[in-house]
Amino acid sequence: MLKKIVFLLFVTCFACFNTVFAAESGGMPQLNPEFWISQIFWLIITFGILFIILTKVILPKISDNLETRKSQILENIETADKQKEESQKKIDEYEKIILDSKLKAKSYFNEAREKILDDINKKRAGLEKDLDEEIGEVEKELSDLKNKSGEKINKIAAETSAELIKELIGEEVNSSSIAAIVEDQSRINKERKDV
């Protein structure tokens, strides 16, 4: 079966070749010299014209165009670089300004702070001085009071004891002796207290 198919295929192929090439006779037309001169003539004319027009007119234009584009692109790159540099400079300037102003602000702040601290210190010193003075005064008063109060207490005690004695015995006692006793007692009290 397979053999038969292959055989048939070959036969059809052969038939095809025969029909395809049946009309061909006389070999390749390329080797027929009838129109060789004509082909050479027209080849020289067409190719010559093509060559001349391309060389004189079209190719210079294209190369010109390419050159201008190249130079323009280079120029643009150059300006772009320049502008970049400039913008970098501007940025630097701007940053410098910001830094300066920051420093200035800091110094202002510090100045103000010092001033205020100074003020505060001055005021505080004045206040403390005042306070000290007042405290001193008060202390003096207190010590005065203390000193005076001892005497007064003794006096009062002597008077009261004199009166008490008068009430009790109905006789007047020498006030100086009473005062001496009171003083003695208060001293003893004081010593006891101190001990």
Place this chain on the structure above:
Amino acid sequence: MYQFNVYRIGPEIKLGSVDISFTNASLFMVISSLAILIIFNLGAKKKTLIPDKLQLLSELSYSFVAKMINDTAGSKAKPYFSFIFSLFMFVLFCNMFGMIPYAFTVTSHIIVTFVLAAFIFVGVTIIGFMKHGLGYLKLFVPSGVPMVLLPLIVVIEIISYLSRPISLSVRLFANMMAGHTMMKVFGGFVISLGIVGGWLPLSFSVALTGLEILVAFLQAYVFAILTCIYLNDALNLHH
């Protein structure tokens, strides 16, 4: 092989006794040249910083060819830029126009490619002798070859140098002819196998069309780059 037939269009033109009538081959040469000129003229017309499509196309082709020449032949080959550019574009457009159905492929004729290759060969040889004088003959004597082998090597070098136009022209012509013949054969299969069996050769035909477009570009590129290499030999003599 009907597609390769050259026939007269219009009246017979005779220059003396030689026939230089306008043929279908001439027609496609004119069409290709005109297409190149129109496309590149439109592309070169506007001078905008950001190119439009045609301008981009022409500028890309320009820098493509310029880079190709610079890579293979160095900066000395700059004066020959426009020739190589025209050559590359002419071959490329002729090849591409040949891919249109019913069109004629100019480069599938050995006489056309041979004239181009012979012109390149003669031009390169003249440039070589003008630049280096008789020193250009050193091209045939590679350095570092033992004395015993030298006669043989020189003969081989001379033969290879002389066969350059033939190899250059036959490469282009044979590639174009073989591709078109193959497409024709597969097309013929589609017809003779009919609606039942024709699909396979049809798909082959489609694939071949893509391949042929690639070959059309590649052969133009090879043609141009070989020209550059020959030019490099003539300009920078260091074999």
